[in-house]
Amino acid sequence: AKELGHQNFQFHTGEMNARSLARMTLENHLRHALERQELVVYYQPKASLSSGAVVGMEALLRWHSPELGVVPPDTFIPLAEETGLILPIGAWVLKTACAQNRAWRDAGIPSPPVAVNLSPRQFRQHDIAAVVAQVLVETGLEPHLLELEITEGMVMQDATRVTAVLGELKQMGLTLAMDDFGTGYSSLGYLKRFPFDKLKIDKSFVRDITRDPDSAAIAKAVIAMAHSLHLKVIAEGVETQGQLNYLQSQGCDEIQGYFLSKPVPAAEFERLLAEQRQL
Numbered sequence: 001a002k003e004l005g006h007q008n009f010q011f012h013t014g015e016m017n018a019r020s021l022a023r024m025t026l027e028n029h030l031r032h033a034l035e036r037q038e039l040v041v042y043y044q045p046k047a048s049l050s051s052g053a054v055v056g057m058e059a060l061l062r063w064h065s066p067e068l069g070v071v072p073p074d075t076f077i078p079l080a081e082e083t084g085l086i087l088p089i090g091a092w093v094l095k096t097a098c099a100q101n102r103a104w105r106d107a108g109i110p111s112p113p114v115a116v117n118l119s120p121r122q123f124r125q126h127d128i129a130a131v132v133a134q135v136l137v138e139t140g141l142e143p144h145l146l147e148l149e150i151t152e153g154m155v156m157q158d159a160t161r162v163t164a165v166l167g168e169l170k171q172m173g174l175t176l177a178m179d180d181f182g183t184g185y186s187s188l189g190y191l192k193r194f195p196f197d198k199l200k201i202d203k204s205f206v207r208d209i210t211r212d213p214d215s216a217a218i219a220k221a222v223i224a225m226a227h228s229l230h231l232k233v234i235a236e237g238v239e240t241q242g243q244l245n246y247l248q249s250q251g252c253d254e255i256q257g258y259f260l261s262k263p264v265p266a267a268e269f270e271r272l273l274a275e276q277r278q279l
């Protein structure tokens with residue numbers, strides 16, 4: 001029995017080592033991804049459900065690693081968050097997205113506002129409002145053309161500070177969206193307390209909207225509640241006409257999802273704008 005226990009232990013540490021090795025490899029590569037220009041910002045359109053027109057876009061990070069292949073954000077963003085690498089990476093995404101949008105406007109392409117994801121660690125950075133202000137100055141993008149997507153989770157911190165930071169960002173003229181609504185420790189109180197403009201219904205509710213009456217009921221209630229708080233509502237992860245129809249029937253303002261387009265590189269997004277892609 002003793003021997004067996006020993007073997008089990010060996011096996012266990014072996015597995016742990018393999019896992020931490022994989023993690024270290026990922027981390028080492030990620031450390032150099034920015035300077036090696038392996039990171040790319042993709043854009044996914046958002047459409048208005050009343051006009052059918054593209055009225056916004058979300059910047060989504062992609063990592064094309066020569067050694068590891070295409071690494072999905074769900075794998076490397078949490079690691080970047082843990083290691084602090086999200087600070088330079090996130091600043092780069094923000095700057096790239098703002099510069100791209102300014103460039104489109106300079107070229108006479110009427111690009112709608114761009115939304116950038118802000119991670120909890122970026123949000124906790126003491127000078128986050130100054131970082132954002134600096135990017136707007138450097139790129140010359142008008143503040144009303146920038147939206148920040150903030151997850152519920154990060155609003156769960158020191159409420160006084162969160163109120164101050166969000167107030168500062170809002171004061172600058174940015175749009176603030178609460179991302180992944182409904183997935184966290186929901187937080188109806190936060191919607192009232194903090195100056196959000198928009199609420200994003202998480203795709204886990206949208207996915208089952210036409211199959212599961214509970215998901216449909218949740219989406220319906222969230223839309224009604226958001227509207228009564230004067231918030232706009234966007235649904236993410238919309239893949240089918242049926243989902244779109246339901247959301248439209250409930251007065252949802254905007255949608256984002258594969259039904260309209262996957263996230264695409266800037267050049268492709270430009271074509272989509274030129275075509276005046278409609279729902």
Ligand code: C2E
Pocket residue numbers: 044059060061072073074077090093117118119149179180203236237238239256257258259262263
């Ligand atoms: P998110 O902010 O909730 O972004 C939406 C995710 O849903 C994106 O995944 C998008 O590609 C995906 N999506 C869009 N439409 C559909 C659809 O119709 N069906 C399905 N099944 N999925 C759809 P992605 O690009 O893999 O990003 C995953 C997450 O990684 C994001 O979730 C966000 O939390 C994080 N992330 C991505 N880029 C950044 C970034 O620049 N900064 C930070 N802090 N986080 C980022």
Ligand code: CA
Pocket residue numbers: 058117149179
């Ligand atoms: Ca988002």
Ligand code: CA
Pocket residue numbers: 179180200202203236
């Ligand atoms: Ca989301």
Ligand code: CA
Pocket residue numbers: 180
């Ligand atoms: Ca998410």
